[in-house]
Amino acid sequence: MTRAIPNTPDRVAVARAHRADIRAGRHDRVTTGMAPGVVQANICIVPADWAAEFLRFCQVNPKPCPLIGMTEPGDPRFPMLGDDIDIRSDVPRYRVFRDGVEVEEETDIKHLWRDDLVAFAMGCSYSFEEALQDAGLRVRHLDNGTKTTVYVTDIACTPAGRFRGPLVVSMRPFMPKDAIRAVQVTSRFPSVHGAPVHFGDPTQIGIADFDKPYSGPKPDMRAGEVPVFWACGVTPQLVVEHARPPLCITHKPGHMLLTDRLNAEFSVL
Amino acid sequence: MTRAIPNTPDRVAVARAHRADIRAGRHDRVTTGMAPGVVQANICIVPADWAAEFLRFCQVNPKPCPLIGMTEPGDPRFPMLGDDIDIRSDVPRYRVFRDGVEVEEETDIKHLWRDDLVAFAMGCSYSFEEALQDAGLRVRHLDNGTKTTVYVTDIACTPAGRFRGPLVVSMRPFMPKDAIRAVQVTSRFPSVHGAPVHFGDPTQIGIADFDKPYSGPKPDMRAGEVPVFWACGVTPQLVVEHARPPLCITHKPGHMLLTDRLNAEFSVL
Numbered sequence: 001m002t003r004a005i006p007n008t009p010d011r012v013a014v015a016r017a018h019r020a021d022i023r024a025g026r027h028d029r030v031t032t033g034m035a036p037g038v039v040q041a042n043i044c045i046v047p048a049d050w051a052a053e054f055l056r057f058c059q060v061n062p063k064p065c066p067l068i069g070m071t072e073p074g075d076p077r078f079p080m081l082g083d084d085i086d087i088r089s090d091v092p093r094y095r096v097f098r099d100g101v102e103v104e105e106e107t108d109i110k111h112l113w114r115d116d117l118v119a120f121a122m123g124c125s126y127s128f129e130e131a132l133q134d135a136g137l138r139v140r141h142l143d144n145g146t147k148t149t150v151y152v153t154d155i156a157c158t159p160a161g162r163f164r165g166p167l168v169v170s171m172r173p174f175m176p177k178d179a180i181r182a183v184q185v186t187s188r189f190p191s192v193h194g195a196p197v198h199f200g201d202p203t204q205i206g207i208a209d210f211d212k213p214y215s216g217p218k219p220d221m222r223a224g225e226v227p228v229f230w231a232c233g234v235t236p237q238l239v240v241e242h243a244r245p246p247l248c249i250t251h252k253p254g255h256m257l258l259t260d261r262l263n264a265e266f267s268v269l
Numbered sequence: 270m271t272r273a274i275p276n277t278p279d280r281v282a283v284a285r286a287h288r289a290d291i292r293a294g295r296h297d298r299v300t301t302g303m304a305p306g307v308v309q310a311n312i313c314i315v316p317a318d319w320a321a322e323f324l325r326f327c328q329v330n331p332k333p334c335p336l337i338g339m340t341e342p343g344d345p346r347f348p349m350l351g352d353d354i355d356i357r358s359d360v361p362r363y364r365v366f367r368d369g370v371e372v373e374e375e376t377d378i379k380h381l382w383r384d385d386l387v388a389f390a391m392g393c394s395y396s397f398e399e400a401l402q403d404a405g406l407r408v409r410h411l412d413n414g415t416k417t418t419v420y421v422t423d424i425a426c427t428p429a430g431r432f433r434g435p436l437v438v439s440m441r442p443f444m445p446k447d448a449i450r451a452v453q454v455t456s457r458f459p460s461v462h463g464a465p466v467h468f469g470d471p472t473q474i475g476i477a478d479f480d481k482p483y484s485g486p487k488p489d490m491r492a493g494e495v496p497v498f499w500a501c502g503v504t505p506q507l508v509v510e511h512a513r514p515p516l517c518i519t520h521k522p523g524h525m526l527l528t529d530r531l532n533a534e535f536s537v538l
Contacts, residue, residue: 176468183452184464195453199445200469200495224473269538 008262011037015258016084022258023089028107030254031092036130039192039263040256041068041081041121042233043091044240045109045249048073051118053161057239058120060158064167064235066123066191068259068266074115082260087119093252095237100244109249117249123192124233124256125170127263128185135185137178140220147254148172149216150234154206155197157235165239168214169197169205169229173221179228186230191266198229205229215253277531280306284527285353291527292358297376299523300361305399308461308532309525310337310350310390311502312360313509314378314518317342320387322430326508327389329427333436333504335392335460337530343384351529356388362521364506369513378518386516392461393502393525394439396532397454404454406447409489416523417441418485419501423475424466426504434508437483438466438474438498442490448497455499460535467498474498484522 006014015035021027031040046054051073058065069080071087078085094106106112125148129139141148148170155167174182179199187195202210210227211218215234219227240248251257275283284304290296300309315323320342327334338349340356347354363375375381394417398408410417417439424436443451448468456464471479479496480487484503488496509517520526 176470176473177466180452180465180468183449184456187453187456196449197446199449201445201493204445204493224470226469 006037011035011262012260014038015260016082019082019085019090019258022092023086025107028092031256031258032126032254035258037262037264039068039259039261039266040124040126041259042124042236043087043119043121043251043257044236045087045117045119046240046245047114047247048116048118050162050245053163054120057157057160057163057236058122060160061235062190063194063197063231064157064233066193067120068123068191068261069121071119073118076113076119078119078121081121081257085257085259087257088113091251091255091257093255095250095252097241097248097250099246100241105252112249121257121259122233122236123189123266125193125230126256127192127266128189128230130263131185131189131267132182135181137174137182137185140173141217144217144220147216149213149219150232151202151207151229152214152238157239162243163239165235165242167197168232168235168238170232171213171219171227171229173219173225174228175225179226182228188267188269190268192263193231193233196228196230200226202227275306280304280531281529283307284529285351288351288354288359288527291361292355294376297361300525300527301395301523304527306531306533308337308528308530308535309393309395310528311393311505312356312388312390312520312526313505314356314386314388315509315514316383316516317385317387319431319514322432323389326426326429326432326505327391329429330504331459332463332466332500333426333502335462336389337392337460337535338390340388342387345382345388347388347390350390350526354526354528356526357382360520360524360526362524364519364521366510366517366519368515369510374521381518390526390528391502391505392458392535394462394499395525396461396535397458397499399532400454400458400536401451404450406443406451406454409442410486413486413489416485418482418488419503420471420476420498421483421507426508431512432508434504434511436466437501437504437507439501440482440488440496440498442488442494443497444494448495451497457536457538458532459537461532462500462502465497465499469495471496
């Protein structure tokens with residue numbers, strides 16, 4: 001897992017170049033591994049009359065919904081995440097939900113934009129996975145070239161208005177010694193899900209069938225490893241689907257917004 | 270587990286008063302819970318011609334042997350740990366080893382003192398247990414009023430000269446969520462053993478019979494809890510016994526040196 005990480009100005013230049021490609025429709029695939037060192041964000045867009053409640057939901061559920069930015073109503077720019085971001089075109093793939101049902105997938109949402117839409121950006125596990133690798137740990141699903149294994153737990157998020165639902169978690173296997181190190185490393189990144197929420201026995205958090213994840217591949221556990229569970233950015237998507245706002249637009253999982261912010265900026269220590 | 274912790278100057282005053290009692294022979298029992306907020310230290314005293322190797326052993330094994338002070342040869346004072354400390358009288362109970370065999374227990378070692386003796390002070394789990402309690406976690410053996418459960422592992426310490434031996438660990442049971450918090454809390458205290466070295470399956474670190482600890486009570490595990498293992502200050506005692514220096518004097522486990530240093534001083538964050 002060697003990664004060539006350019007120096008700071010270059011990293012942001014790389015992110016901007018990729019974002020230009022995405023905006024122009026030249027890249028509509030997953031953003032995994034693109035622009036190392038740079039924060040990639042989960043996106044959720046709702047009408048203004050749902051935005052206050054969604055903001056409150058993020059506030060009271062910071063582990064699954066670590067808010068790193070939001071837009072002014074109707075304004076597609078994201079100045080706190082990058083000078084030139086246009087949230088209507090800068091995500092490779094969008095999912096469009098109407099009344100909680102996915103109705104289409106888009107690579108650009110200019111035709112759907114309204115002057116009451118508010119976009120929320122949340123930190124993503126790509127950032128802490130980079131930190132884990134930088135600490136010398138192996139992240140199994142990256143080694144395997146697969147997506148993360150994701151489960152729905154029986155831990156209830158704190159409700160806020162019409163938003164409520166279960167905590168969704170991603171799982172990564174580690175030897176206990178490495179799991180301890182992973183707790184230390186990810187604790188430094190509260191804005192990208194932070195420390196794990198659980199390890200070990202999956203049934204303790206309501207995962208009845210460990211071999212049947214909600215999404216991603218079957219767990220690939222090796223001898224002596226324990227599963228370690230982190231709060232996952234899929235949580236708000238489930239919550240929004242359940243709340244059924246008339247319109248909601250999210251990124252397609254894995255197809256994230258590349259920002260101009262560095263992962264290192266979000267380390268608290 | 271309520272503890273009334275006095276303000277800083279008072280805490281040190283409390284430690285000094287207890288130390289005066291210990292020095293005068295008025296207290297020769299364990300120091301558990303005495304002088305909250307103040308560092309208690311493991312002590313190991315060896316002749317000068319063994320001291321360089323022991324220092325090196327501590328240096329390469331900082332988790333079991335977190336050195337917080339050492340004396341000049343023959344000088345019984347410990348200025349970096351307290352103005353008035355006399356290492357010949359200020360520990361409630363000493364164990365005296367000759368050629369690696371315990372030959373006596375003392376409450377004062379003035380009659381054994383020599384001008385080539387060097388005393389080493391190492392951080393103690395009392396400090397991190399206080400931090401765990403301050404973080405709202407329950408420490409089972411403190412709730413039970415018992416000693417810590419201690420095991421000998423098959424993890425070899427890094428040898429230094431004549432000093433070598435297995436890592437000794439102390440075990441505390443936690444629910445996984447609290448174990449994650451315990452990793453965070455104890456990571457802040459590298460000078461008092463720091464983060465755990467293992468959790469979960471005891472056989473992975475060579476503990477064949479979990480119900481038969483090396484010392485302390487049988488483990489008291491509740492439903493859903495996992496055992497969490499920290500490097501333990503008993504490690505150097507085993508190592509010294511094995512190396513068989515002609516003379517070695519240690520504190521008796523639980524009968525620690527009270528210092529003038531605050532636990533909070535040893536937090537790295």
